[in-house]
Amino acid sequence: MxxxxxxxxxxxxxxxxxxxALRVVGICDSRSLLAVNDIVNLELKDDLLKEICKIKSxxxxxxxxxxxxQCQIFKDSEARKKVIDIASLLGxxxxxxxxxxxxxxxxxxxxxxxIDLGCCIVLANKKPLTSxxxxxxxxxxxxxxxxxxxxxxxxxxxxxxxxxxxxSGDPICRIIGSLSGTLGYVMSELEDGKVFSFVVKEAKRLGxxxxxxxxxxxxxxxxxxxxxxxxxxxxxxxxxxxxxxxLYPDNMGPKSISVDDFINHGLPxxxxxxxxxxxxxxxxxxxxxxxxxxxxxxxxxxxxxxxxDCPLGxxxxxxxxxxxxxxxxxxxxxxxxxxxxGNDTTAAGVLADIVDLQDLFK
Amino acid sequence: MxxxxxxxxxxxxxxxxxxxALRVVGICDSRSLLAVNDIVNLELKDDLLKEICKIKSxxxxxxxxxxxxQCQIFKDSEARKKVIDIASLLGxxxxxxxxxxxxxxxxxxxxxxxIDLGCCIVLANKKPLTSxxxxxxxxxxxxxxxxxxxxxxxxxxxxxxxxxxxxSGDPICRIIGSLSGTLGYVMSELEDGKVFSFVVKEAKRLGxxxxxxxxxxxxxxxxxxxxxxxxxxxxxxxxxxxxxxxLYPDNMGPKSISVDDFINHGLPxxxxxxxxxxxxxxxxxxxxxxxxxxxxxxxxxxxxxxxxDCPLGxxxxxxxxxxxxxxxxxxxxxxxxxxxxGNDTTAAGVLADIVDLQDLFK
Numbered sequence: 001m002x003x004x005x006x007x008x009x010x011x012x013x014x015x016x017x018x019x020x021a022l023r024v025v026g027i028c029d030s031r032s033l034l035a036v037n038d039i040v041n042l043e044l045k046d047d048l049l050k051e052i053c054k055i056k057s058x059x060x061x062x063x064x065x066x067x068x069x070q071c072q073i074f075k076d077s078e079a080r081k082k083v084i085d086i087a088s089l090l091g092x093x094x095x096x097x098x099x100x101x102x103x104x105x106x107x108x109x110x111x112x113x114x115i116d117l118g119c120c121i122v123l124a125n126k127k128p129l130t131s132x133x134x135x136x137x138x139x140x141x142x143x144x145x146x147x148x149x150x151x152x153x154x155x156x157x158x159x160x161x162x163x164x165x166x167x168s169g170d171p172i173c174r175i176i177g178s179l180s181g182t183l184g185y186v187m188s189e190l191e192d193g194k195v196f197s198f199v200v201k202e203a204k205r206l207g208x209x210x211x212x213x214x215x216x217x218x219x220x221x222x223x224x225x226x227x228x229x230x231x232x233x234x235x236x237x238x239x240x241x242x243x244x245x246x247l248y249p250d251n252m253g254p255k256s257i258s259v260d261d262f263i264n265h266g267l268p269x270x271x272x273x274x275x276x277x278x279x280x281x282x283x284x285x286x287x288x289x290x291x292x293x294x295x296x297x298x299x300x301x302x303x304x305x306x307x308x309d310c311p312l313g314x315x316x317x318x319x320x321x322x323x324x325x326x327x328x329x330x331x332x333x334x335x336x337x338x339x340x341x342g343n344d345t346t347a348a349g350v351l352a353d354i355v356d357l358q359d360l361f362k
Numbered sequence: 363m364x365x366x367x368x369x370x371x372x373x374x375x376x377x378x379x380x381x382x383a384l385r386v387v388g389i390c391d392s393r394s395l396l397a398v399n400d401i402v403n404l405e406l407k408d409d410l411l412k413e414i415c416k417i418k419s420x421x422x423x424x425x426x427x428x429x430x431x432q433c434q435i436f437k438d439s440e441a442r443k444k445v446i447d448i449a450s451l452l453g454x455x456x457x458x459x460x461x462x463x464x465x466x467x468x469x470x471x472x473x474x475x476x477i478d479l480g481c482c483i484v485l486a487n488k489k490p491l492t493s494x495x496x497x498x499x500x501x502x503x504x505x506x507x508x509x510x511x512x513x514x515x516x517x518x519x520x521x522x523x524x525x526x527x528x529x530s531g532d533p534i535c536r537i538i539g540s541l542s543g544t545l546g547y548v549m550s551e552l553e554d555g556k557v558f559s560f561v562v563k564e565a566k567r568l569g570x571x572x573x574x575x576x577x578x579x580x581x582x583x584x585x586x587x588x589x590x591x592x593x594x595x596x597x598x599x600x601x602x603x604x605x606x607x608x609l610y611p612d613n614m615g616p617k618s619i620s621v622d623d624f625i626n627h628g629l630p631x632x633x634x635x636x637x638x639x640x641x642x643x644x645x646x647x648x649x650x651x652x653x654x655x656x657x658x659x660x661x662x663x664x665x666x667x668x669x670x671d672c673p674l675g676x677x678x679x680x681x682x683x684x685x686x687x688x689x690x691x692x693x694x695x696x697x698x699x700x701x702x703x704g705n706d707t708t709a710a711g712v713l714a715d716i717v718d719l720q721d722l723f724k
Binding site for chain 1: 506511517518519522523526527529530531532673676679681689690691694695696697698699700701704706707709710711713714717718720721722
């Protein structure tokens with residue numbers, strides 16, 4: 001059985017299937033690294049991984065683990081140094097996967113060093129791919145050694161499909177998508193005549209939004225996803241080049257008012273304007289969607305009126321949808337649709353990425 | 363630049379991109395093989411490939427090529443022997459791709475020998491994968507050496523997506539899809555109140571059907587696609603185990619009446635029954651779709667009533683749609699939709715498959 005060594009940054013998970021074993025040699029949180037003593041032969045056992053999941057779910061640090069067995073904890077700068085040691089030992093010799101499931105921008109340097117040491121990279125973390133274009137170039141310099149499906153639409157095969165279309169020599173001229181389950185839900189509820197402030201509160205109650213709903217309503221998360229797709233299509237742009245429409249004004253930002261203030265007093269002030277936009281769209285037989293649009297040298301994120309009878313217009317609830325237009329998919333797009341968020345689907349996407357890299361492992 | 367040797371069975375095509383060159387060393391039609399003299403170093407030049415496309419489009423044989431340059435024509439049993447020679451020379455040493463874009467069941471033995479000789483296999487041809495389960499097992503014994511995206515939904519990433527979901531450890535419990543552009547078109551036209559015989563004639567006029575529309579209406583082409591998907595999910599069944607509903611009765615089969623007779627006299631006799639089925643579905647707010655359904659140990663192909671507001675129910679025109687249900691995609695399926703037929707998309711799928719195999723080439 002082929003054995004793939006993996007070093008997880010920011011989450012736990014293991015799979016045994018298809019004649020492949022994942023050998024998890026270490027796992028990091030923001031402060032510590034837990035690694036097996038014998039990096040070449042040992043692995044983190046399933047029982048220990050389950051224990052780690054419990055500890056992390058409860059909000060504790062890896063370093064609070066009691067029974068370490070054949071493992072060791074490294075902290076702060078020592079942890080960073082140890083990751084590089086492991087990458088040096090297993091990178092070129094085995095193709096070690098560095099799997100970054102954090103939401104941190106601080107992993108970038110580590111990942112770049114990993115690449116230089118021959119590691120494969122799998123990302124659920126958008127930050128490393130959405131910093132400067134030079135960093136993106138560096139990370140993707142050998143495209144066969146990196147996968148990042150879970151950065152856009154969680155486990156949905158959006159990036160895999162775009163890569164397939166591009167590698168078949170079929171030029172993609174346009175991508176338009178609804179890449180936020182939260183904003184997808186909000187938009188389709190508005191269409192039913194509900195009031196903006198009520199819908200956002202309801203979305204928060206259902207757990208669809210971040211603790212501060214402005215993190216969703218501001219559009220920056222969608223902008224990061226759009227940037228990754230735009231760069232895949234060859235646009236050499238940075239995050240600040242993307243026109244992002246926020247659904248709340250600057251004077252309701254986190255620096256001006258608290259979350260509670262925003263929800264209870266800010267949001268209702270927006271109801272009239274949003275309601276009018278929805279009504280204007282409806283009067284033309286259209287619906288409003290919060291989309292990312294990538295076309296030619298354009299990349300923008302915001303509200304758009306769309307016909308009811310296109311895949312994006314028909315979207316209901318929190319599903320993600322991506323429409324891809326190319327030479328082969330000219331009049332009728334290639335459409336990928338499904339749940340685009342959640343721990344399960346994100347983890348599934350990471351695992352599928354690791355398995356997809358298997359031919360590179362020795 | 364990495365160079366991938368390819369031997370095409372049944373079509374022409376070449377791509378240069380992504381730092382990869384395809385080196386087409388030979389091309390077969392049903393009777394002949396055209397191969398370069400120096401298999402290790404030469405390739406079929408683009409000009410010659412274009413000439414071949416012209417000749418084949420006009421219905422002529424490869425052997426009618428006039429200026430062969432540094433190539434040679436082999437015929438019948440000699441052609442077969444030469445393919446094996448090439449596979450022996452380039453299989454294990456380079457990972458030679460045998461690309462089968464024919465519609466023949468006679469390539470199976472060649473492909474099996476190719477596998478034994480270390481070749482990679484890329485199929486647009488459904489026949490080899492839909493013969494006995496033992497043959498499927500043999501062809502897919504090393505799943506990393508075979509790709510067959512274009513056998514289902516042309517270039518649509520149906521199989522790639524299913525493979526990703528499975529390799530992430532997410533069990534697929536159900537696939538339901540409309541995999542015939544022809545029958546998709548017929549069904550959505552019927553929904554608009556048009557008459558069956560008129561719609562089929564119109565589909566034939568538009569070039570949506572095979573020369574004998576019964577090849578589409580009988581459902582066997584959909585059954586072959588369903589069989590490939592069912593086997594991917596682990597069902598150990600053969601073509602004869604699939605329940606296939608034909609849209610015409612036995613006594614209107616090709617052995618009983620001619621194509622013209624069927625179109626002019628047979629089809630109108632079916633209008634009443636089909637019209638009634640459409641009306642019954644509509645009376646319940648449903649629509650009729652010709653679908654393949656794979657669930658548990660079931661695999662069937664035929665007409666089904668579906669709600670108007672599911673992806674399959676909303677389908678219009680000749681697009682293919684596949685809904686995939688799994689643990690991660692439980693309530694709301696993963697949906698892939700787009701053009702599922704055509705030379706361009708089929709060729710694009712074959713090319714993407716070849717590029718996807720690149721890590722196996724030396």
